[in-house]
Amino acid sequence: MRKRVVITGMGIVSPLGNTKEEFWNGLIGGRSGIAPMASLDLSPYKSKLGGEVRNLQPEIHLGKKGLRYLNKGTHFLGSATKMAFDDSKLPQDGSLGDQIGIVIGSSLGNFSETTDYFHEIIRNNPSELSPMLSYDVALNSSINYVSVIFKVKGPVRTVSAGFTSSIDAIEDASRMIQNGFAKVMIAGGVEQISIDLYLIFYLRKYLSGINSEQEISAPFDVKRNGFIMAEGSYVIILEELQHALERGATIYAEIKGFGNTYVGAKNYSTLERVSSVEKAMQEALRNAGIKKEDLDCMSANANGCQIQDPIEANAIQFLYGEDVKHIPISAIKSNVGESYGTAGAAQLVSTVMSINTGIIPHIINHAEKEPENNLNLVLDKPLHKQINHAMVNNMDYEGNNSCMVVSRFS
Amino acid sequence: MTKVVVTGLGLVTPVGTGLKKSWESFIQGRDGANEMKSFDTALYKVHRSCEVEDFHLDVELENQISENTIHKYVYYAAREALRESGLLDDKESNRERFGIAIGTLAAELTPFERLLRKDTSLKDNGFDKIVAAVYPPNSITNILAKYFNFEGPTMISLNACSSGNHAIAWAYDRLVSNKLDVVMVGGGDMIPQTEFTHFHNLKALAPDKCQPFDKNRKGLMIGEGAGILIMERYDYAKKRGATIIAEMAGYGLSCDGFHMTAPHPEGEGAVKCMSDALKMAKVNPADIGYINAHGTGTPHNDKTETIAIKKVFGDHAYKIPCSSTKSMVGHLMGAASAVESVICCLVLRYGIIPPTINYETPDPECDLDIVPNKAREVKISRIVNNSFAFGGNNATTIFTKLE
Numbered sequence: 001m002r003k004r005v006v007i008t009g010m011g012i013v014s015p016l017g018n019t020k021e022e023f024w025n026g027l028i029g030g031r032s033g034i035a036p037m038a039s040l041d042l043s044p045y046k047s048k049l050g051g052e053v054r055n056l057q058p059e060i061h062l063g064k065k066g067l068r069y070l071n072k073g074t075h076f077l078g079s080a081t082k083m084a085f086d087d088s089k090l091p092q093d094g095s096l097g098d099q100i101g102i103v104i105g106s107s108l109g110n111f112s113e114t115t116d117y118f119h120e121i122i123r124n125n126p127s128e129l130s131p132m133l134s135y136d137v138a139l140n141s142s143i144n145y146v147s148v149i150f151k152v153k154g155p156v157r158t159v160s161a162g163f164t165s166s167i168d169a170i171e172d173a174s175r176m177i178q179n180g181f182a183k184v185m186i187a188g189g190v191e192q193i194s195i196d197l198y199l200i201f202y203l204r205k206y207l208s209g210i211n212s213e214q215e216i217s218a219p220f221d222v223k224r225n226g227f228i229m230a231e232g233s234y235v236i237i238l239e240e241l242q243h244a245l246e247r248g249a250t251i252y253a254e255i256k257g258f259g260n261t262y263v264g265a266k267n268y269s270t271l272e273r274v275s276s277v278e279k280a281m282q283e284a285l286r287n288a289g290i291k292k293e294d295l296d297c298m299s300a301n302a303n304g305c306q307i308q309d310p311i312e313a314n315a316i317q318f319l320y321g322e323d324v325k326h327i328p329i330s331a332i333k334s335n336v337g338e339s340y341g342t343a344g345a346a347q348l349v350s351t352v353m354s355i356n357t358g359i360i361p362h363i364i365n366h367a368e369k370e371p372e373n374n375l376n377l378v379l380d381k382p383l384h385k386q387i388n389h390a391m392v393n394n395m396d397y398e399g400n401n402s403c404m405v406v407s408r409f410s
Numbered sequence: 411m412t413k414v415v416v417t418g419l420g421l422v423t424p425v426g427t428g429l430k431k432s433w434e435s436f437i438q439g440r441d442g443a444n445e446m447k448s449f450d451t452a453l454y455k456v457h458r459s460c461e462v463e464d465f466h467l468d469v470e471l472e473n474q475i476s477e478n479t480i481h482k483y484v485y486y487a488a489r490e491a492l493r494e495s496g497l498l499d500d501k502e503s504n505r506e507r508f509g510i511a512i513g514t515l516a517a518e519l520t521p522f523e524r525l526l527r528k529d530t531s532l533k534d535n536g537f538d539k540i541v542a543a544v545y546p547p548n549s550i551t552n553i554l555a556k557y558f559n560f561e562g563p564t565m566i567s568l569n570a571c572s573s574g575n576h577a578i579a580w581a582y583d584r585l586v587s588n589k590l591d592v593v594m595v596g597g598g599d600m601i602p603q604t605e606f607t608h609f610h611n612l613k614a615l616a617p618d619k620c621q622p623f624d625k626n627r628k629g630l631m632i633g634e635g636a637g638i639l640i641m642e643r644y645d646y647a648k649k650r651g652a653t654i655i656a657e658m659a660g661y662g663l664s665c666d667g668f669h670m671t672a673p674h675p676e677g678e679g680a681v682k683c684m685s686d687a688l689k690m691a692k693v694n695p696a697d698i699g700y701i702n703a704h705g706t707g708t709p710h711n712d713k714t715e716t717i718a719i720k721k722v723f724g725d726h727a728y729k730i731p732c733s734s735t736k737s738m739v740g741h742l743m744g745a746a747s748a749v750e751s752v753i754c755c756l757v758l759r760y761g762i763i764p765p766t767i768n769y770e771t772p773d774p775e776c777d778l779d780i781v782p783n784k785a786r787e788v789k790i791s792r793i794v795n796n797s798f799a800f801g802g803n804n805a806t807t808i809f810t811k812l813e
Binding site for chain 1: 453454455505506509515516519522523526527530542546547548551552555556559560561562563564565566567568569570576580583587602603604607608610611612663664665666667668669670678679682686800801802803
């Protein structure tokens, strides 16, 4: 009998706000967190919008000491972790010892901070630069910081798997609890917007508006033309069930199952890509020990990508056949944009909120779906529905497809 | 529960490209340190590192793979490992059950740095399609998957200097749980000027040579290269008649939760990590025949690692040969524990322990048997491989002869 893993805390730093409540009220209120990019000068480029974190006051969560040496992503992750910790009511004095660990997903990490540092190196005498300038430049330094301030002594890992990094990190953290390495795991993802990462996406032609179309985050809509990049940190506290029950914790949901496949090994045909996503969904269902009919809703990966949105839509249609009209589909990237390495964690916390409130947020910016898309998209207004089991889909363009089943605890 | 075994190994190190060349250098105790070639160190106090020399891929592959040298190192080591395992030309297997897990620290920075050195005016100028294509770090796993037709899930382990061991632990879990049959694991890293400067300004770099456990040790020597292991389920390896090199018997993970750059002074995290690994592998401390130390050559690490080993192994600690191969190849950062895991497998195969070279003056605080300066023949069957990264991110793996 494998150990059961439940969610007992959530912390959110997002384009919709920097608390769980603001994020959720934004989603069900149909608000958009996307606006002209304030932190970057994008005048030479065509895509101008972004889902930026605004008005975060990390000192409220982390204190003032040492904050100036830490980069934006570490502020995000540290703040989200503190809020998740507070939410869980677990002790924060280090008394969990080696029974608490961290797994965080990040695809693009501190690349920009690292290249800023390199720019200092080539413009100055490098041996005179303060070591504090490079205090927080390694790709895993945000996680190190969190481990130090929260005195984490168990397993600590940063997972990078492209756009599925954070959902893969949550799976990895659940597995560590199941394997008995810790009773509590901090899990989730973090990403920060920077000019470097913007250019990586821009040069690969991933962003909406690149060919002067209307810039919009419109999952599954006919006018979609790419994604809008976003940032944030979404952190959950995972806990071994007995540990949570014994301390009388509030249990938000249970991690039930996971499945993943990969589409990076060759030039897969569209049909192969569809079947690969379907396989990941089936594996997650099998792993959770439930049938597709048991699912009450699905959080789509869809981010407005011309090619990938229909692949996901077809995979869901293949999985359900005629019954596809019974499964409501949400797509929160319409509100919060594509936050790549932390996108899966964002979808997961939204889904957990749905389980706890019985409300599924609707897809905004949606006017018209493609005629061959038969999905039951949640549109116009939030859908009220009791949810026992839900699926979160997460896909990378050239890599992992990861699907997670999360369920009401019973 | 099935066992997990190693069936193929591949290496690119500063002391040799390929397993054979590297191993010969290891048992001869060759020092891979040299004057830095890839960038100008005139403004630094340290001018040496361990760079890979005379590296060539077949000409037709050279341009195909990628502009990024790290991809070539990892490709080379992966092909060597796959060939040994008998899976390079395999047509039988279900490739969807072949996964990849690779550790790195910052190898993807080097092409960016090269471009930016040419035009220092604007940071944005460092970007072009080439740089965009080699980032993010999972471009490494995607390239390996494409070239070797691995169709299962992948991950990049970004865990600083214990990245390689983390990748191995990740693979172990997915093999034992029967999600995958085979995982290509390991690590690859290069020497970006960014990392060189970071370590340099922390005063962590040795000026001339890396001297782990020596009283006068002055720091680490930064290195580059790649190490790859083919890990698979024992039942799977047996079924296809593969030659088994070693069993990957268990691992331990821990965090100091103490400081961003300094280890816990009592080695608390390191103790937990080694103890958990022994427990998982069901190995008595007294049965360990060799420890491949993290042994970076920094004053802090070597002292606390010695303390931690004594805490875990008690009096037996003095009887276990415990060498640092970083004395020869330097600290390969994200690739370090992967390369050292390959070395552990070779120690099991050949019964020879590579030495800790550059050892001159004993340090009473580092008084273990560090196999000074000369390789040693031994009869052993169980090995501990330590990696303790900056940030207190610790991972230990255990390799044994298959019984």
